Amino acid sequence: MSFFEQYGTFAILVVLGCLLYALIMVVSRVMRPSVPSPQKLTTYECGVPAEGTGWTQVNIRYYVFAFLFVIFDVEAIFLFPWAVIVGGLDATTPVSPMFAVVAMFLFIGTLLEGLAYAWKKGVLRWD
Amino acid sequence: MKLLAVLASGVELEVVETTSGLIGLAWLIPLVPLLGFVGVLLATRALADRAATIAMGAAALTFVLSAAVATTVILEPATYVRAMPTWIDVGGFTVTFELLIDQLTAVMLLVVTGVGLLVHVYSVGYMHGDSRYPRYFGYLNLFLASMLILVLGSNLLTLFLGWELVGLSSYLLIGFWFESRSNAAAAKKAFVTNRVGDVSFMVGMFLTFATFGTLDILDVVTDAEALASGTAFALVLLFLGGAVAKSAQIPLYVWLPDAMAGPTPVSALIHAATMVTAGVYLLVRLSPLLVVSVDAMEIIAWVGALTALFAALIAVRQDGIKEILAYSTISQLGFMFLAVGVGAFRESIFHLVTHAFFKGLLFLVAGSVMHAMANRTDIWQMGGLRKVMPVTFWTAAIGTAAIAGVPPLAGFFSKDQILTEAYFHGYGAIWIIGLVAAVLTAFYMSRWFILIFLGRPRYGEVVHPHESPPSMTVPLIVLAVLSAIGGLALNAVHTGPLYRFLEPTVGPIDQLGYEPVGPLEEAVLIPLAIVAAAVGILLAYLAYARRDVSSGRMSEPVSGVGAELMERRFFVDEAYEKVFTGAGGRVAQAMVWFDTRVIDGLVDGAGAVSVAIGRVGRRAQTGLVRSYVGVVLLGAIVLVGVLMAQVV
C-alpha cells in the first residue's frame, strides 16, 4: 500500500489547504466591514476598464504557430541526450557515429518536411 | 479402405472410404446443379432462351448420378465416405467437405433429385412467359445444389451449410414475385423464423463439439451411446429446435402457409417434398443419439402429434387451394416427427418418401388448376373441373386417395405403419391423436378434391379452364403412378424392402424396452386405419358432394366458436405478430430512448456530482460530446468500482 500512502500525505495536505483557505475567508468575512460600491466591484480597480467577456475568439493562426514552436522545442530536447551519447560512439559500439549523425538528420529532416508542408499550405503567412 | 465402426449396441457399421468407382463421382451431384445455377445466372442475357434447358439438363444429370450412386449402395450396402478437401482446420477443430453416402443418403438423393427433375420439367410449362424465367431456373438449381449438400454432408457443419443455403434459396423463391408486397413479407417471415431455429441448431453444434470433440456425424453417432442422458437430452432438444423451424412444426410452423406466395412448383419441391423434410432427415440421421434420451424422444413425439392434429384442424376450414395443402403438409410432417418420437425411424423416412410423391403431386395439381383458372386460388370459385381437365382430375384423385390413406395407395401404408408403431411402442394417447388426425386428413383432402373437381362449375364465365400442356401433365402422371404403387412396392408389410434397407443406418430401439399399449394385433389396427380414412371421406362426401354447391359459397356444415377459431387459424399468426414484432420493436424503442434521453439525463444528473466534467465541457463543446464523455467516465467509474470491489 506504499503507493497510496504517498498519496495519503498528499491528500492530507490538500485537505489542510482547503481548510486554511476556508478559515481565512471566513475570518475575513466576519471581521471586515461591508461597504460595496460600483467602483469596488470592477474586476480591476486600477488601469484600463475591462471590455466584453473573457470568452473571445483567438485567431487559429496562433495555434498553428504555437504548435510549430512546440514541435521544434521538443526536437531540441531530443538533441541533448543524443549529443551526450554521440560523443561516446566509436567502431566498437553497435551503432557507428556516422549512423547516429545520419539518423538525427533524418529525424530533423522529417520535422522540416512538416514545416515545409505547413509553409506550402500558407499557414506561415502572417496577414 | 474398410473400417468397422461399432455402435455400442453391437450394431456394426461397415464404413468404406473410397474415392473410386461411382461413389468417387458423388461430389459431382451437388456440383452439377451449382454449375447450372452459375451458368444460368451468368448467361441470363446471352442464353436466356436456353436457361430452362441448361437447368433441366443439370437436374437430369444430377438425377442420373444420384441414381448411379444409390444403385451402388443398394447392390453393395455399406456406409461410404468420399474423401474431399478440408474446409476448416484450426486448433483441433477440423471440418472437411467429405461426403457421407449410406442407405439413408441414397433414399434422400433419389427423392430430392427425382422430384427435383420432375418439378424442373413441370416448370417449363408453368412458368412459360414469366419475365424472370431464367432467374427462376437458376434459383431452382441453386436450391437443388443446396439440398444435395445438406443430404450428402458427412459433417454437421456441412449439413448446416446446406441447411442455410436451402433457407436462402427458399427465401429467394418465395419472394420470387416480389411485385406484391405480401410476397416479400412472406419471404422474410420464412427466413427469420428459420433463423430462430438456427440459433438452436448452432448451439447444438457447439455443444456437440464440446461433448464429442468432433462434428463428424459418423463419429457422433458412434460415440453417442456413452453419453450421459442429461447431455443427450439437451443435444436432442437443441437439434429439435432447428428441425422444428425447418420442418414447420409447433411452435414455428407459421412461415409455411405464407410461403405459398412462391410459384406453385416451388411449393411442390421445396415446401412439400424436400426442404421441409430436412428436419426429419436431421433427426433420423442422429437417431443413434436420440435413443440415448427417451425423454427427448417423447417430446419429439408430442410435438409431432400435436402439430399433426392442430394443422389438420386448421386445414379443415381453409379456402385457398394452396393453403389447405400447406397446412396438410405441416400435419403430415407432424406425422413424421411423431414417428421419430415413438422410435419408428424407418417408418418416418418411408412416410417422407411417400409424402414427397403424393404431396408433390397434389401441389403440381394445384398449379395445374391455377394455371387453368387464371391464378384463382379460392376453391369455392372452382368446381366441376373433372370434365375439362381429365388428366389433372385423375391424378388428383390418386393423390387425394393416397394422402387420405385409401389402400393400397402409398399414403395408406406409411401412415398406418406409423400409427401401429406408436401403438406397439406404448404411446396410446399419441396413437389416438394420430387416428383423429388421420380422419381429419381424409376429411379436408376430400373437401379440397370435391370442391375443385366435382359438382357443377362455380367459376362463372370469366375463366375458360383447359387442360395443361404435356410438360405439366407428364410429371403429374409420373408422380401419380409413384403415389399409387410407391407404398406397395417399397414397404407393403412392416418388414418390407425399404425397412430392411434402412436398418443399418438408424438407431437401435431394442434396448428401449417398448411395450404395446394393449392387446390389439396388427390385424385389428390396420382395419382401424382404413375405417378412419373411410369416415373422413364419407363425412366430406355427405357435407359437400351431396349438397348443392352450384352457386358460389355455401355454408359450412359445422359452425360455432370452434369452427371460427379453425378458420382464423387459432389466431396464432396475430399473436406472434403482437408478441414478437411488438415486443421486439418496443425493446428497440426503449433502447433508442435510452440512447437519446436517459444518457443525456444521466449525464446532466451526474454533472452535479462530477463537477469537473461540466466545467470543462460546458462552453467548449456541444452538449452531445459532453454527454458522451460523461457516459465514458460513468462507465469507467462503474468498471473501476466493480474491479476494485473484488480486490480491496
Added chain:
Amino acid sequence: MFLAQATEPLEIPEVAWSSFAPELALTAAALVLLLIAIAKGRQQLVAVPAAVVSLAAGIWLVTQQLVVPGGVAIALGLALPALVFAFPRRGSLVQAWGAGLALVGALVLTGWQYLTVLEGGGTEVATIVPQAALAGALANDGIAFFTRITVYLTGLLVVPIGYGYLQDRRINRAEVEPLLLLAVVGMAALGTANDLITLFVALEVLSLALYVLAGLARRDRRSQEASLKYFVLGAVASAILLYGMALTYVASGELALPAIGSSLGLVTTDRVVATLGLALITVGLGFKVALVPFHLWTPDVYQGSPTNVTAFMAAATKAAGFAAILRLYLVAFPGLQGLWVPVLAVLAALTMLYGAYLALVQRDLKRMLAYSSITHAGYATIGVVAVSDAGLSGTLWYLLTYAVSTLGAFACVIAIERTRGGEVGLLELRGLGRTSPAIAGILSLCLLSLAGLPPTAGFVGKLVVFQAGVQAGLTWLVVIGVLSSVVAAFFYLRIAGTMFLEDADPALPLPAASSGLTVGTAVSAALVVFLGIQPQLFLQVADSAAALVR
C-alpha cells in the same frame, strides 16, 4: 548519485531493421509522397533523388543477401519516377498509385518476415517462432503478422475504393494518402508493440492521422463534427489509457509486457494498483474498439466521416485495437485473469445485444453499419475472453473476415453515394436489385457475411470464435452471441430485401462505380467468398499465430 549513473556506459540496443521493415517502407513512402505533394509542378525534383536513394539502398540490401527487401526498395524506387512521368498533371493519381504500391511492398515484406520466422514447413503445419526485437519493444509473432496482413490489405483496398469518391467530393487533397499510410503504420506498430510506451505511441500515431482524415471534408459540417468529436473523445480515452499504463508501471515496475506479466503474477505485487491500472486500460482500449458503454462516438463519427475513411476506420482500427487488447491481456495481465475475464465477457454481451438492437432501428445505412461494427466488436471479444490459443487465433481471423466484409459493404455505399450525394437511407435502396444488380448483389453478399451466413467469410469467422468460446466454457456468452446474430440478421436482411423485393424509384439516379471502386469492390467480394469456402490458407496463419512473445 544521478551523475554517477549517467557516466556508466549506456547500453545501445541492436537495431533489427528487418523486424519493422514493412513499416519502414511505408513511412518512407508517406514522407516521399508528401514531399511530392509539396513540390507541386516540379515533382521530378523530388521523385528522381528519392528514386536514386531508394535504388541505392535496394542495391546495397541485395549485396547484403537481403534480396526481398532490396527488391522491394528497387521496385518502389523504379516505380516512383515512372508514376510521376506517367501522370505529370494528375497529382492525386500519383499519390494513389504510390500509396497502393507501397502497401503492396509492405505486404511482400510481411510475407518475407513471416517466412523467416517460420519453423517446420513442408507438409507439416508450420509454427511461428516469436521474435522480440529492439530490446523487447517489438514482438514479431503471430499477432503482429496477422494484424499486418489485415491492416495492409485493408489499406490496399481502401485506396482504390476511395479514389473516385474523394474526387467527386473535391476532397482529394495531397495529405490523404500520406496520412492513410501513417495511420496504417500506426496500426501495424500497435499490433507489434510489446511495451507500454511503443503501444501508446503507436496508438497516438494512428489516432492523430484518423482525426484529420475524419475531418477531411472541410466544407461538410458533419465531417467537421465527426472529426472534433472523435478528437475530443479520443483524447479523453487516451488520457485514461495513459493513466492506466502509468499505474500498471507503478504496480509492476516494468514497461515491457512480458515483464509486466511475470511481475503481476507474483504474490508480492500490489494488486490494488494493478487492478486500477487494468480497469483504466480497459476503458481506454474499450473506447478504441467501441465496446459498450464506450461506444457512443462510433455512430456519429462513422456517419459524418467521408465514407472511405469510415470504411478504413471500421475495418483496420478494429483489427489494430484488438491486436493491442489481445497482447495486453494475454501477455501482461494473465495474472489478473480472474478479474478481467468476467468484466470483458459482460462488456462483450452488452456490446453484442446493444449494437444489434440499435442497428435495428436505424434508417441511415452508414449509421447502421456503425452499430453493426459495434456488434462485431462484441463478437471479437469472445475470442479474447476465451483466453486460449483457439480464442486468440479466432479473434485474429474474425477481424480479417469482418474487415473484408465491411469494406465491401462500405464500397457499395460509396458507389450509391457517388451519384445520389448525401446520406444513403433505406428508402434510397429500394429496387436497387433490379436497376443495378451487381452492386445490390455484392452489398447483399457482404451483409450476409456480416450476418454470419454460410458460405461467406463471416460465417467461418463467427464459427471459429464461437467455437473457442464454447471450448472455454463460455456457453452463455456464445448463446447471447448467436441470439444477437439473429437480431442482426434481421436488419441485414431488411436491406437486402429492400433492394431485391421492392420497387425502384425511377427518379433516383443509378449508382456508378469508378474503375478503382470496381476493382476494390470486386476484390472484397471475392475475398468474402474465398475466405468462406476456402479459409484454410489464412486460418493456418491464424492458427500458428498463437505463439506469443511472453
